[in-house]
Amino acid sequence: MxxxxxxxxxxxxxxxxxxxxxxxxxxxxxxxxxxxxxxxxxxxxxxxxxxxxxxxxxxxxxxxxxxxxxxxxxxxxxxxxxxxxxxxxxxxxxxxxxxxxxxxxxxxxxxxxxxxxxxxxxxxxxxxxxxxxxxxxxxxxxxxxxxxxxxxxxxxxxxxLSEEDLLKRRKKLERLNTVYQYIENHYAEPITNRELAEMVHLSEGRFCHIFKESAGASPLQYINEIRLNKAMKLLKKGDFTATQAAETVGFLDYNHFGRMFRKYFGCTPLEARKKV
Structure with missing residues (x-):
């Protein structure tokens, strides 16, 4: 479930x-x-x-x-x-x-x-x-x-703000809840902008604009942040190698994963695992 x-x-x-x-x-x-x-x-x-x-x-x-x-x-x-x-x-x-x-x-x-x-x-x-x-x-x-x-x-x-402006802000956030929930449940799978846009009945361009306005990052950047944080949790458990953690959260290219991980956390996946 x-x-x-x-x-x-x-x-x-x-x-x-x-x-x-x-x-x-x-x-x-x-x-x-x-x-x-x-x-x-x-x-x-x-x-x-x-x-x-x-x-x-x-x-x-x-x-x-x-x-x-x-x-x-x-x-x-x-x-x-x-x-x-x-x-x-x-x-x-x-x-x-x-x-x-x-x-x-x-x-x-x-x-x-x-x-x-x-x-x-x-x-x-x-x-x-x-x-x-x-x-x-x-x-x-x-x-x-x-x-x-x-x-x-x-x-x-x-x-x-007027009551109308307040309502618009709330509706925008409620609309994107479906997208955030889908990403949380399927982050380890390939996810496209078009797929997400179709969920909320928007064009791909309009969806990407609204998403970045709300989340502060593009859909791909947001998904990769989710994956990186999930990978860090797996490494902290000590039961996963760096390669296994990368594959489990959806990174197919380990070198790309390593570069992103170091930029995001300030250490390599191996260093993070050794700290545990």
Whole structure:
């Protein structure tokens, strides 16, 4: 049975007293540390330590220590570690739970903010409270987030979308879900742009344009990224040789696989296997 890939991530924040999801992402190895997905909620990534790369649709956003990446609602996003120690504080919330006034305006925030002392103060306070989890920490985090939302709305709002524009963005992502799911289930097989375009009833040229606009890469580049990440997982298990891993994920030319692997991960397949 094929595994269903849900790029759409339905986040249900049931606690009315604390309608926030807090996550701390830590990573040292080069590669993807969270996969592509989208949702209606706003997602904040504050870099506490090191550097992260967040792909927002077609744009790669590089954020250093002290920077805040804002993932606006209905934006496909995924995260990469460039290697070295990295720590990122993630805050996910629905604007309606904090301000109906702001929610009704459908505010689009600037995706990258660096060097803002007020934002750093607020996010580091949230990070510290979340780490300690002392009595009342949720109240403190909620209060700090309220301050941040107001600050961002006053200083870093770049656009306000109509309901029609919001609906168009959502429909585009929903349409491509079928394609992403097919790639996840058949990445080891030959896949053509025409085959994918036919699934969503688009011309090949139009499909490639929409796909790259959404995923930030051409269909072939995206498929090869999937294959490379799957190959790395196989090599980390230690049960596959480099050649076997390449063949299993769909690379027929081992030399081509080796070059792509080294460019993507910064090491050869053999080096990755030896690390295990």
């Amino acid at each position: 094929e595994r269903k890939l849900e790029l759409y991530e339905k986040k249900i924040l049931k606690d009315k007293e604390f309608p926030i999801q807090l996550i701390v992402n830590k990573c040292q190895s080069k590669g993807k540390y969270f996969s592509a997905h989208w949702h209606e909620q706003i997602e904040l990534h504050y870099v506490v330590r090191g550097k992260t790369v967040i792909r927002l649709e077609q744009e790669e956003t590089v954020a250093d220590k002290g920077a805040l990446v804002i993932v606006n609602s209905n934006v496909l996003h995924e995260g990469y570690c460039r290697g070295g120690e990295m720590e990122v504080m993630v805050v996910i919330f629905d604007m309606e739970d904090f301000s109906q006034e702001f929610a009704d305006k459908n505010i689009i925030f600037r995706p990258l903010i660096s060097g803002d002392d007020e934002i750093s103060r607020i996010m580091l306070r949230i990070h510290e409270e979340y780490k300690r989890k002392e009595i009342g920490y949720q109240l403190v985090c909620k209060g700090e987030l309220l301050k941040l939302v107001t600050y961002l709305a006053r200083n870093d709002a770049v656009e306000m």
